[in-house]
Amino acid sequence: MTSPLTPLGSSAQSLALADEVKSQPAVTTISSESATGTSATSEDVTLSETVARASNLTDVAQDSDGIDHALVAQIRNSIQSGNYNVSPEDLAQAIATVLKDSA
Numbered sequence: 001m002t003s004p005l006t007p008l009g010s011s012a013q014s015l016a017l018a019d020e021v022k023s024q025p026a027v028t029t030i031s032s033e034s035a036t037g038t039s040a041t042s043e044d045v046t047l048s049e050t051v052a053r054a055s056n057l058t059d060v061a062q063d064s065d066g067i068d069h070a071l072v073a074q075i076r077n078s079i080q081s082g083n084y085n086v087s088p089e090d091l092a093q094a095i096a097t098v099l100k101d102s103a
Contacts, residue, residue: 047055078084
């Protein structure tokens with residue numbers, strides 16, 4: 001199975017994937033061999049493609065450094081070109097949030 005990976009910052013995609021995972025549970029088949037007198041039981045678990053993709057995304061997220069490099073590059077380019085503007089209200093809110101979280 002091959003599927004392109006997208007940046008983890010796409011919350012709409014993450015929500016869509018979460019809804020898809022909820023709607024497609026894993027399938028479990030349990031069988032036992034009682035005809036031979038043994039109590040051996042075998043279990044086969046088959047994961048849907050959506051669950052397999054979710055597992056792959058989890059692995060990618062765990063291996064990630066947590067930085068959205070595309071967003072950092074976009075902000076860096078905006079600053080260098082002089083187009084990066086932050087409203088005083090947004091700046092004040094960000095400072096208040098950092099101070100609140102560090103207390």
